Amino acid sequence: MRFTDRLASVLLGREITPEGFTGTLEPEERVLADARTRAGDVVLATDRGLWFGDRRAPWHLVSKATWANGALTVVEATESARHGSVVVLRDAAPVRLPLPDPGRVPETVHRRVTAVITTRQHHDLPSGGAWFVQRRTPEGIEVHVRPDPGTDTDEVLTLAEGIAEKLG
Numbered sequence: 001m002r003f004t005d006r007l008a009s010v011l012l013g014r015e016i017t018p019e020g021f022t023g024t025l026e027p028e029e030r031v032l033a034d035a036r037t038r039a040g041d042v043v044l045a046t047d048r049g050l051w052f053g054d055r056r057a058p059w060h061l062v063s064k065a066t067w068a069n070g071a072l073t074v075v076e077a078t079e080s081a082r083h084g085s086v087v088v089l090r091d092a093a094p095v096r097l098p099l100p101d102p103g104r105v106p107e108t109v110h111r112r113v114t115a116v117i118t119t120r121q122h123h124d125l126p127s128g129g130a131w132f133v134q135r136r137t138p139e140g141i142e143v144h145v146r147p148d149p150g151t152d153t154d155e156v157l158t159l160a161e162g163i164a165e166k167l168g
Contacts, residue, residue, distance in 0.1 A: 075093075
């Protein structure tokens, strides 16, 4: 987005999205950075999440985002189980977004993904391990549990239930 477009959006009190953006921003959602993929698709970082395609991945559900070799690779998580404020996550397949002119998108994504994390630690389990991450979400602070590949799901669920009980 050109500087004059950004200035106009501030003066008019609304966001101007790049041409070709197919999503719909929420009324108070602010655009922080934008870029286009090699195929011309818009990638948009807002205060609420990362838009690619016609959907937004909320920052608290971005498990991993890396910038390498001219591409942003994003791993988004989905909720597979919930026990109170403890959420067990399952990672989706990585999405690779080649950005020939990335602008501020990589740094904005990095800053936003790390900003929602308050604590993180890895715990070993008999069948593998899991990451326990406290994240800021729109509902408040939640504990997210992301099992390592191959870790027994029942072990993770039992541990998540125990943590939820302790948290009250």
